Amino acid sequence: MDIEQLSTPFYLMEEEKLERNLRLLDEVQRHSGAKILLALKGFAFSGAMEMVSEYLHGCCASGLHEARYAAQKVGKEVHTYAPAFKEEEIDEIIGLSHHLVFNSFAQWRRFRDRALGRVSCGLRINPEVSASPADLYNPCAPYSRLGIRREAFEPDQLEGIEGLHFHALCEQDADALEKVLEGVEAKFGAFLPRMKWVNFGGGHHITREGYDVEKLIRLIKSFREKYGVEVYLEPGEAVGWQTGVLVASVLDIVHNGIDIAILDTSAEAHMPDTIIMPYRAEVRGAGAAGEKAYTFRLAGNTCLAGDVMGDYSFDRPLRIGDRIVFEDQIHYTIVKNTTFNGIKLPDLAILRKNGSVEIVRRFGYEAFESRN
Ligand SMILES: Cc1ncc(COP(=O)(O)O)c(C=O)c1O
Structure with a gap:
């Protein structure tokens, strides 16, 4: 795969x-x-x-x-x-x-x-x-x-x-x-x-x-x-440490003084230490706000106003369907994930040493239903 x-x-x-x-x-x-x-x-x-x-x-x-x-x-x-x-x-x-x-x-x-x-x-x-x-x-x-x-x-x-x-x-x-x-x-x-x-x-x-x-x-x-x-x-x-990533997609882009990309993930539910600790996750290919030509706020798909990963800049404007890769998201994430707002839990995949990719766990509605 x-x-x-x-x-x-x-x-x-x-x-x-x-x-x-x-x-x-x-x-x-x-x-x-x-x-x-x-x-x-x-x-x-x-x-x-x-x-x-x-x-x-x-x-x-x-x-x-x-x-x-x-x-x-x-x-x-x-x-x-x-x-x-x-x-x-x-x-x-x-x-x-x-x-x-x-x-x-x-x-x-x-x-x-x-x-x-x-x-x-x-x-x-x-x-x-x-x-x-x-x-x-x-x-x-x-x-x-x-x-x-x-x-x-x-x-x-x-x-x-x-x-x-x-x-x-x-x-x-x-x-x-x-x-x-x-x-x-x-x-x-x-x-x-x-x-x-x-x-x-x-x-x-x-x-x-x-x-x-x-x-x-x-x-x-x-x-x-x-x-x-x-x-x-x-x-x-x-x-x-540094063993892998969380990959999300841009679902929509809204404008309120700044450009905001809504992702199919959540800082609150899937990257909780970014809010609790707090710290800013690195995004592959992105710079700090204003560093590159196009700055976007990356935000989660829940009701929490503060469900925000941060402001990042890119070489080209983000578009719906683009993938966003958050670096170093394997420790203290999966073990802390929640289904807040019924949001889908990210699947767990592994890139094997031989280059093959395997899905270890797929999550759907049952993950939410079984806990609520
Ligand atoms: C008792 C105990 N042992 C080990 C750990 C693991 O710490 P770390 O993941 O920072 O290495 C913790 C983290 O809270 C802990 O409370």
């Missing part, structure tokens, strides 16, 4: 680009001795999971559904953490998981007897050090519910605990990790030698150009040697 034949909207993930990311992550594993897990919350694309399984040690899951998905699609290790676990789900989660991370001592006490001997148990700590770009993405911000602060840590309740977990980064380099590790050691260093493993969470932007991979490797190696622990990383974004 030809990419031109796919009907829009669709996400197209490129296997070759995914493999490039996975190879780099594997290099980190081999040189540092760390084990890397895919954070499914950021990147869960069925067509990619076989390849993920070839290179990584497994997945980290945010609860029962992701744990089931991890076991089914990737196999290998499943590490599950949630801000709180539910009574009626915990046994199934324990059965699926290799590591189980509790967010509080209350949860640990509640489920300890059911978990011990069946799964390796850990606690999420809050090192209270983070340089996250925004509070929305900062698990160490004041009043955070994520992780146990040193002040609330109960050293007499550690029997049976084999690991500590922290997650404090967001799209950051190894120097940010270094600072977080200093915080972890300053606050929790006394407990590290009695642990079997420490999970450094996600937010490591390892596959971004310019990331200091050598420094990451040095940090991991020295931490492992110093405390005699296994180190895990669980990136999501770094796995799916």
